[in-house]
Amino acid sequence: MSGSRRPTLRDVAAEAGVSFKTVSRVVNGEGGVSELLVDRVEAAVARLGYHPDQRARLLRRSTSAPTTIGFVLVDVANSFFSNLLRGIEEVAMSRQCLVLAGSTEGLVEREQQLVDALVERRVAGLIVVSWDAEAETLRSELTRGTPVVFVDAEPDIPGADVDVVRSDHRAGAIAATRHLLAHGHTDIAYFGDNPAIFSARLRLDGFRRAIADAGLPVASGREVTGSHSHREWSAIIDRHLAVSPRPSAIFTAQNFATLGAVRALHHRGLRDAVAHIGFDDIDLADALTPGVSVVPQDPRDLGRRAAEQLFKRLDGDDGPGVRQVIASAVIQRGSGEIRPDPTG
Amino acid sequence: MSGSRRPTLRDVAAEAGVSFKTVSRVVNGEGGVSELLVDRVEAAVARLGYHPDQRARLLRRSTSAPTTIGFVLVDVANSFFSNLLRGIEEVAMSRQCLVLAGSTEGLVEREQQLVDALVERRVAGLIVVSWDAEAETLRSELTRGTPVVFVDAEPDIPGADVDVVRSDHRAGAIAATRHLLAHGHTDIAYFGDNPAIFSARLRLDGFRRAIADAGLPVASGREVTGSHSHREWSAIIDRHLAVSPRPSAIFTAQNFATLGAVRALHHRGLRDAVAHIGFDDIDLADALTPGVSVVPQDPRDLGRRAAEQLFKRLDGDDGPGVRQVIASAVIQRGSGEIRPDPTG
DNA sequence: TTGCAGCATGACAACGTTGTCAAATAGTCA
């Protein structure tokens, strides 16, 4: 048995002594087959361990329920994205649909490769976290009418009408910054992702706006941006805590930066001295001393919403593009409510 | 252009004024086509945005490099599994191969559905975290000779010769327990996953063996097992800390349990009073006070190894099954080195 | 000019499936 060719409709037909079309009918439950033959065919299917070839099936079928959707994300090892994936999977699962996912590592070139690879496998639709500002990686698919839902990042396509699901990055950043301002801070450091990235740009913009609204000067030396691991962020933030005067509060606008800041503050023994608030929640945020205040996101919910929207399109909805921008508010856990040292 | 049919070889051929076989040759770089026609075809491909249909290609092709592999995991939202996936993806990516993954949620029924769904899509091979002790979900594929690599859990198939990549669960649990014993603890509580699960069974076994080797009685009231979220574990462990006398040390043999324990200990203000060691590392383990001592795993490395092994098989290696059992040692960060309260 | 090698190109079958249609069989009614 080992290494034997995988059985096809014809093999089952031979085993059952019927034509392969009859097997096809039985396998697809089409009806119009006598009970006698149904039994014979089903026995043969079981005996041979037959599984229909979905590639051939989809190739032939004109119209059918989607069986596979594609998800282009940045890094599945980042819990934000893995939870997005989980939310998508949840919805897809209820539709007997699988998710073909891949990490771009933030490289546009890799994003293009992934989109092409998914298109060549003829996924029914795409959910994409695009770091290509104008989403050129998806241009040809969009014009062709392939269903695409953008998550987390919103592409800047003039005159385009696309589906988007994302957090309200700017409002969240404004809320976080105002929270620190309200607690008396005037020297706030910002650590966030590369502003070439949509979400990072909006968060930095929100930070600056809140600072400006408070009548404070924009201290560019207090803005640090770039794409780093949490180990790297830890070292970077540690260095910024060493200068004098050090900032009295920090806003970390990305989850790795938040992890890095916790570690750096801990390392310097400043967790009770420097206020800290992060964008996007982290595990154990409430088991630290003090707890880490954050503006949370709910990536699993974002994933679910994106998938729901994609399936609506796959079900034939061709209405105008839908933009879902999810707001959220500060969760106070202690670190964000520390007041500046009056002697500082 | 919107909604137009996706172009095929024939469409490109018509556009370029050649036969579709010539287009096929150009697209596959087969050579034997005049420069003039190559140019005409390439222009037509670009103009129409042609992408070959991998389904049809694979259907026809007798032998070819693998383009998609399947990965059956338990829950992609758990960082252990998402890091496994990342490691697999990393290796697959270098082979121009995509990973089709799905979460079983620990349900054998769902595991079977996923395996079948992957087989029906004709993935080249499978990497599986199976929670079905005898791997019956994979029996027919194994006998058929489909390349399968088991990760994390090793199936109990009499006489079977399979590839396995996993941590040394038993040795790790023994090391963790001995570490607590060496620090003077005699009343150690165990919190771990359902022992129906391979890794959980070995870890519990290691715990019991270390306890027995120390000549201590097995206190069944101190063993709590089950599959829970970290919120649930937090509540469960909190309850066990409320009894008198409470354990002087706890060993959490699963990452959600570790997170739950940190939260529960924090909630009761016992982080400096009760020793704690976990199996599998967690984020921020070193930024807590005290740091969380653990026996770490390197899921990304496990994923890489599993994928490497799978590709070896796909490249034709048909040697005997390879078992990689990765050992690891305690990382001391503070929580595991707390000594029992002498007044306790 | 003829013959032949060598190359470029195309025609056609096949992969495993579904959709279309025709054939064969059984059943009904005048």
Next chain:
DNA sequence: TGACTATTTGACAACGTTGTCATGCTGCAA
């Protein structure tokens, strides 16, 4: 009985691709 209908079954094309083979053309030597 004969014609007509309904039901079961099978033959065959088609999906988009690659593999095999035949055809046509060019250039060169005799």
